[in-house]
Amino acid sequence: MTMLDTILATKRAEVADRSARASIAALDARATEQTAPRGFRAALDAKPGHALIAEIKKASPSKGLIRPDFDPPAHARAYQAGGAACLSVLTDVEYFQGADDYLVAARQACDLPVLRKDFNVDPWQVAEARSLGADAILIIVAALSNAQMAEIEAAAIERGMDVLVEVHDRAELDRALNLKSRLIGVNNRNLKDFTVSFERTYELVGHAPAGCTFVAESGLTSRADLDAMAQHGVRCFLIGEALMRHADVEAATRAMIA
Numbered sequence: 001m002t003m004l005d006t007i008l009a010t011k012r013a014e015v016a017d018r019s020a021r022a023s024i025a026a027l028d029a030r031a032t033e034q035t036a037p038r039g040f041r042a043a044l045d046a047k048p049g050h051a052l053i054a055e056i057k058k059a060s061p062s063k064g065l066i067r068p069d070f071d072p073p074a075h076a077r078a079y080q081a082g083g084a085a086c087l088s089v090l091t092d093v094e095y096f097q098g099a100d101d102y103l104v105a106a107r108q109a110c111d112l113p114v115l116r117k118d119f120n121v122d123p124w125q126v127a128e129a130r131s132l133g134a135d136a137i138l139i140i141v142a143a144l145s146n147a148q149m150a151e152i153e154a155a156a157i158e159r160g161m162d163v164l165v166e167v168h169d170r171a172e173l174d175r176a177l178n179l180k181s182r183l184i185g186v187n188n189r190n191l192k193d194f195t196v197s198f199e200r201t202y203e204l205v206g207h208a209p210a211g212c213t214f215v216a217e218s219g220l221t222s223r224a225d226l227d228a229m230a231q232h233g234v235r236c237f238l239i240g241e242a243l244m245r246h247a248d249v250e251a252a253t254r255a256m257i258a
């Protein structure tokens with residue numbers, strides 16, 4: 001069993017438990033108390049130069065604890081001041097030491113659109129994400145059948161949210177392109193063994209259709225990495241660990257994308 005399989009098994013059990021306690025109708029009613037979705041893809045497209053999705057990430061299965069003095073609202077403000085286009089907030093508790101409250105607090109602390117970074121296995125989670133204020137959700141193609149992806153995407157579109165569709169190889173990209181969303185992320189990290197290779201992005205960027213917003217994810221640590229990606233035509237990036245390890249998150253963000 002790979003780490004992704006393990007995470008997904010935990011998530012299915014968690015969703016079965018949580019969905020028994022709150023119906024989709026109840027979550028949708030709660031969502032009306034949130035401000036309307038902030039355009040996530042639009043914010044990336046509007047940003048000149050390098051466009052950054054800055055991730056609020058306390059820990060990970062591959063690296064353990066990343067940020068001991070974890071402070072989601074302070075990190076959100078620092079990312080915005082440093083020039084990020086969007087936020088990503090990990091909400092998975094078991095493997096990333098995340099929390100729904102972190103997303104709520106981060107979004108309230110800034111004006112940036114926020115991706116709920118979690119492992120979606122059921123449309124119920126989309127209603128839950130919107131009830132927390134999330135502006136976008138993640139579909140990991142490796143985790144879902146085509147029918148499941150379409151169902152989860154439809155739930156997001158219905159609620160005015162964007163969908164970041166994450167792929168790792170050509171076959172997954174082909175499956176992703178059956179969806180409506182044209183916000184495609186290539187995860188440089190193999191979620192089965194945690195190895196990171198920028199070749200994943202370099203290989204796939206040429207196969208993304210015109211008009212697609214294309215995001216390189218994971219393992220990016222420096223401005224030089226982003227410039228190398230830019231040589232291949234990539235201008236949107238999702239970065240977590242490299243920014244979260246800096247004492248001065250705002251300065252690190254600015255240095256990464258200025």
Ligand SMILES: O=C(O)c1ccccc1NCC(=O)[C@H](O)[C@H](O)COP(=O)(O)O
Nearest residue numbers: 060061062191217218219220239240241
């Ligand atoms: O980060 C991990 O170890 C991980 C393990 C298993 C599934 C997903 C994982 N990460 C989620 C992500 O996609 C990253 O947090 C994100 O792309 C940022 O990556 P990084 O800049 O390397 O922190």
